[in-house]
Every structure is written in C-alpha cells, then in structure tokens.
Amino acid sequence: MVSVVLASTVVVVVALALFAIASSTLYLNTYAWWDPKTQVRTSYSGLLETESVSFSLIMPCRNEREDVMRATLAALLTQTHSKKEVIISVGHDDPETVATAYRLANEFPELVRVSVDSNETKNKPLQLNRALEICRNDVVGVFDAESIAAKALLSHIDSVFMTRNADVVQGAVQLINYRDTWYSLRNCLEYFTWFRSRLHAHSRQGFIPLGGNTVFIKRELLNAVGGWDGSCLAEDCDLGVRLSTLGRRIVVAYSPELVTREETPDSVGTLIRQRTRWSLGFMQVFAKGDWKALPTRRMRLIAWWTLMQQHFMAFAGVCIPVAIIAAVWGNFPLIVTLIAFLPLIPTFATIAFDLCMLREFGRDHRFELSSYDYFRLIVGTPFYQMILAYSALRALVKFQRGDFRWEKTSHAGSHLVYIEQAAVAQS
C-alpha cells in the first residue's frame, strides 16, 4: 500500500513537471500569436529618414568556401545604409580562409578589413573579441559567414536604435532550405518560432539569451563589459544574460522581409554537434551564474527557467512517452494514469499550432508548401525530438567531463540556391 502511494506520488509529480514544461513550450512558441497587438509590438518600428548610427559588421569565418563568404559579404556591402564597414574575422591556423579573406578585402579596400586571431585556442568568441579591437563605428554587428542579410536591414536596425532607445537590437535569422533533408523543415520552423515568437516572450520578461547572428550592440557598451566571454561555447547567450542582468535595453524585432537567411546543418551529425554545443553553452552560462545577480527573485526564477527550459524541452519529448508507458503498465489507480497523460494536451496542442506556423512561414517567405510538407512536419517531430534529447544528453556528459572544445558547424551553401530562386521569382 505504502509503495503504491509512493510510486503514484512519483508518477504524479513527474507528470505535473512535464505538463509545466510542455505548457511553457506552448506558451513561448505561440507567444507572438496570443493577441494581434503582440504582433504589432514585435515588428520593426517605422523607418526614419535620417541615419544616426554607423555600423561595424564582424563576419567570423572558419574553413569557409569562397562562394559562401562572397555571397555573405555582398549582402553586407549592398546594404542601403551608407555608414558601414565589414571586418572579416579569421584564425591564423586556417590559411586558406585567411587568404580568401584578404582577397575579398583587397577588392573593397575602403569598406572591408581582415582581423586575424592568433590565440592558441580557437573559438568564435575569441575571434570576435580580436575583431572588436579594430572596430571603429558606433554599433557592432555580427553576421555568420553563411548568412545573407536583407538589403534594408541596417537602415531598419538604425531606426530601431533611435526610436526605441536600444542598447542592443536582435534581428531575426531564418533557415530556409526546408526541403533538403528530413529534419530541415523542423529545423527551419524551429528558427521561425524562436525569432518570431520565443525571443519576444523572453524580451517581455526582461531576460534574453541573445542569438549569435544579426545581433547589434553599441560598441562602447560591448567594450565596457569586456566583449564576449572567450571561454564560453554560447558566447551569444552569455552576452545576452550579462546585459539583461545589467538592465540594458535589448530590443527584439521581427519582420519577414528583414530576416537574415541561413542554411540548416548539412547532416544529422552536424546538427547533433551544433545542438550539443548550444546545450553545453547554455549549461556553462547557467553554471557561471551571472543571472544570480538579477535584482528580484521573480527575475531570477525567470532566468533559471529560461536557461534550463532548453534541456527540459529536449528531455520532455522522450520522458512523456516513457512516463505514460510506466503509468499504464504500472497498474496505478486510474486517476494517476490519467494525470500521466496530461502533458500530452500541451504537447499535441503545440504540434497543432506548428501547422499554423508552417503556413505562416510559407506565407512570409513566399514558399509554396504542399500538404506533404505539413505531413512530414508532424511525422518528423518525434525523431527530431530524439535528436534534441540525444544532443542534450551528450552535452551533459561533456559538461561532467569538462570537455568544452568547439565543434564547428560546416557550411555547404545550400541556402544560396533558395535565395537565387527567390530573387528570380521577384524580378
């Protein structure tokens, strides 16, 4: 009798925890659609006529193909905003990319410079810090080597800095090669919900893990906080946490026309490495504990939840079926078994909303989605969830071992095909 009560209590507690996690995911994913007013609030402010800030854009590269770099650079140089410079940031142990970088810089000597990082340890934050030293303009922006910025992006970012009196502006990134692999559609939609909705919810709560791409920070502020953390795998998230803790004004803006376009990882292995790195980075940021300096208990709770939610979410997808099977086979009282099923309500609701979001994703980016796409989005979900769970687990193992080596995502340039196609359709 006592053992039944004890086991039942465990099942109920686990089920309620999973319910909370799944509900939180549902809330964050759909935040932007709660109310049409939220949608207005989360879009860019109107474009001002005059330019008021100048930009230094850092483009960190490592083992990149020349065509990928050239496309990224072209998108930055053809920005409608007039006051900008680009710094290609490379590492000294990667001579081919260094050579490409210099070749590109020589083509546009007055706009492009190269920063070579000669640290023994190689990672993105160290490269960024090296590049930061030679930045000259008001605002520093980061663009990953494989990302294609929208032409009017900088002008709009400029306006946001002015009208919203921002210290940091986070623009949106969108993966677009949704047809390439079985996981790419899920991956694309994940980015869509992240930048379209989740970040806005975090922004509203005053605690934002920033993204590493299309992020703009006032240079003085960046120098004042000592740049990026060179030992952190999620340097972007870490910077967001530190700036949130300082109470700086971080604005997140979204407009489908202004997203920076990127490609999904080219294989499941790459995806797992990327996700492991992110998970590990979040764990590092959590362990660093800067968030504990937040002023109120409520804020600290939000920060704790935001940093942990990533891992919770990854595990929830695997734990929910396990908990249900355990509850059904364990011969518990009916009410206990039914409670074990509760997390399925927000989980399935999230998937139902995913279909609406996929429709919106297609509309925003003018992709002709077929019913097969909707079908494979649903079918792919459990498998994608397993990849996330596996990566989180892998990160946890690495975290325990103290293995913080940088696993870089390689870029094949498959997003460029989609952009060309879109450009052909536009003209």
Next chain:
Amino acid sequence: MALLELRPPVRPPDQGIRPAHKAPLDARHSFTLRRLSRQDRLVMAALFIMAVVFSLWNLTGAPSYQDDEGTYTAQAFSVHKGTLAPYTYWYDHPPLGWIQIAALNWIPMLFNLGDGTAIGATRYVIAAFFVSSAILLYMLARRLTVRIPFAALTTVVFILSPLSLVLGRQVYLDNVAVPWVLLAFYLALSSRHALAHHVFAGTCFAIAVLSKETLAIFGPALLLTLINRPRWSNRAFSVVGFLAVGALVLAFYPLAALLRNELLAGPDHVSLQEALTFQFLKRSGSGTIFETGSSRAELLTGWLYFDKYLITAGLIAALVCLFRRNSRAITLAVALFALPIVLGQGYLPAMYIIAVIPFLALAVGVGVDIAWSGTEKLWRHHAGLKNPLRGSFVVALGGSLVLMSMPQWFEQDRELLTAETNTDWKNTMTWVQDNVSREDVVLAPYSMWHDLNSSGWDDPWSMIAVEKPDLDAQFDQIHPGSWRDVDYIVVGPTVLANIENLGLTRTGKVLENSVPVKTFGEWSINKMTVPLEELAVRGTP
C-alpha cells in the same frame, strides 16, 4: 534539370509588402470584467442577489426530489470514496458532472444545509451553478453588445421563468454543464481576439460536454461564434487552438474507458461502446412529436406547461437574431437544439430542455435589443417621432411582459417558493431509518437511496436502489435467493412506472409479494410476505 527540381517552388511575389497584421475592427466588443462600468457593476450585483434569493428560497421544499437527482447525489458521494458510482459505473454519462458536484458538496454538508439530507445539501451545490449561469448569461449578452437594460432582462427572464427555476434547482448534470457552455461562448467572443481565450473556450466546452454529453449539440454554434466576425490575422490559430485543445480534453473520456479496458464491448464487462449504442440506438424511443400521446409529445406539453411564453418568445426572437451578424450563432444554437425534439424519435430525457433555456432567454434579450435598434433608426429619420416611438416600445415590451407571462409566472413561482412537496418523502425516509433493522435488505427509490444507505446500511447490496436487482449483474452474486432475499421495498410515485419502463421483473416480484406497513401520501413502505413454498427455496426458517 535535376537541380531545378530540388529547388522549392516559389510563389510569385504579392503586389508590394503584405499589410501588417490586422487588429480586429470590432472595438464595440468591449465588455470585459476588467473594465466594468458603474451601471454594469450595479446591475450585476442586483442580478446576483436576485439569482441567489430565487435559487435558495424553499430549495428543499419544491419541487419534489426525483430519482435522477438521487442518482447523481449518490454518485457524487461515491467520488469521495474513490469510485464513480455506488454500483457498477456503466458509462451512462461522462462522470465530470458529478465529480464537480463532489468537489463542492462537502461545503453544504459541513454547514448542515438541506434539512439534514444529502440530496437537499446537493441542491445547494446546483444553486451555485444556477447563479453562475445567471451572471454569465448577463456577461454573454453584454459581450454580444446588448444594451444594459435588455441584458438585465435576459437574466431576469432566465431567473424568473418557472421552467428554468423548477429545473434549475434540481440535481441534474445539465445544470452543471450550462455555466461551462455559457463561459465557452463568452470566451469565444473575447473582445481581444486573444488566442488564450479561444483555447480556454475549447476547454470549457469540453468540460461542458464531459459534464453532460447532450450539450455537444452546441458545438457548431460555438464554432460559428468564434469565426463569424471580421477577419483577423490569427484566426487560423484561434480555430486550431479551440478545436485541438477541446478535442484533447474530450479525448480523456474514451482514454479513461480504454485504460479500464471498457472502451469496446466485450463479454463480462460494461463498455463505453455499449453505453453509446444503448443511449442513441437501443433505448426505447420517445416517439415523434407529431404523434399525440407519445412521450415526446407529452414532454413538450410538460415544458410548455411550465413556460409557454419563454419557449414561444424565445423561438420567435431566435429568428430576429438573424438580423445581427454576431447573434446568428444563437439562432443556430436554438435550431440545433430543437432538431432532436422535432425530427428525432429516440429517447428524450425530461431535463434535455435545461441547456437551451439560457439561449432562449438570450434570444429574447438580443431580439429586443435588435428591435430597439430598429426603432432608433426610425426616430433618427423622423425626429418628431422619437418620444412617441420610445414610449410605445417600452409600453409594448412592459405590457407584454406584465399581461402575458407575469400572471402565470407569478402563480408558478409562488408555488415553487412556498410549497412543501417533500414532506411525505421525508416522513417515509425517517420512518425507514427509525423502524427498519440495518440487517434487513431494503429496495428504495434512488431519490432517497443515498440518505438511507448512509444512515447505517453502508452497503449498496443490502440497501438497494430499485433498478439494480434487474440491471446490475452483481446482484445475483450477492443475493443467490434473488428477489426473495429482499425484506422491504420503499414505494414512491415513480416505482411502478420504473418497473414498467425499465422491465424490472425482480422488483416487480417484490412489489407483488409485499404489503404496505406504513403509508405517507403517495409513499409507502412495503414488507415482503414470503409464501410458504418460497421459504424452502430461501433456506431460512
């Protein structure tokens, strides 16, 4: 070519950039609890007091306790013990209705309300649901942009209609489900078009259906309420959220059946499948409404007896509701609800009407509001007619209320608020409690079953509800002597009809072989007189 095929098809660009997300245009849908005007507050407080007084006054005196009330009371008390019913739960109704009663009925029991009877105390719980319905009805009318006086009229009609008042104080699952369905409509009409409200509307509707399955008939009307408005950008999300979450919550009922291994029919166990076939296909029908003397026709006559004015006025007003976009769902709701009454032949329970009463009242409120808007237009065109038109509108409305419905309403409501119809019932019960040994096996109608059983028998197989010897297979296991094991039968006004309608042969045998030992009006307590030749079978001296 191969490369081309790998590329996603891209739609030609729209003309220019898509317009920003549209906010809803219906700013008039501004009624929310957060910003209540002074008038709304006062009216709601007055309506609340009125609903409380009318629902509590003489609550245990009239109407007389029904067997169904006793069934749900007994089932609610079983929930406290961790089961869904004192006998085998056979999926007659989804259990959420009496689970909600169980969540609340300890409060009136604690304060010893209801004349010291469990069924009386449970009526107090129903009163809480009735008051909630009354207030929600006003809120719903206001959200449908009905003017304050007419919204108040809606609720007053709902409270004062004898049909509503007599059914609204009885322990029926429909009364538990009604506030949930009203809340679902209120949330679906959320002025902010907030997704959360629409998702909760789906949840509330699922709770309503799990409280009383017949309310599922409002589903299409609710969906119409949600979407029949100027287009807004998140509409797809709202519809998907409403449907998905509603369906997921509903799914817990078949899931529970599945987990008990009772979803599909099989030998030696009850099942949801069998219960559904019984309720919808096999249960002896009520005939058609056009056939005089059929039980359907009789039911309608009964409902009309209690309030022909509300039913007639509500039906006419439901047609008037077609003239305003946001109230067309009311027409649909009333029409859908009427379908099984008019076209059906299957079993129709007497309390079926309960769920449509608030919608009839709402139709009246909205209909009057539409008529007022019409006259307003008239006097705008003919300025001189303003006062005469307004005056005659008020006189016509007030006159029709006072002259037509008030006399009948007053008479029936007064009866309901003063009559003592449960005296014989109470005396019978007390007599059994005082004079029958707890060792004796007693058959009792469900209306007093729980109160008797909990007064010392505490065993559903020695204090037995009259239907159970024939309808629950467990009886044979516990009473090998079958009907001969029974010592007493409590006979109330419904027992004979039940024996006939449900084919209760064993209970019939008991009645045949028993004689009254005590009589209170329509009630009597009969003691078995076992024939000598039967004693041998029974095996006791």
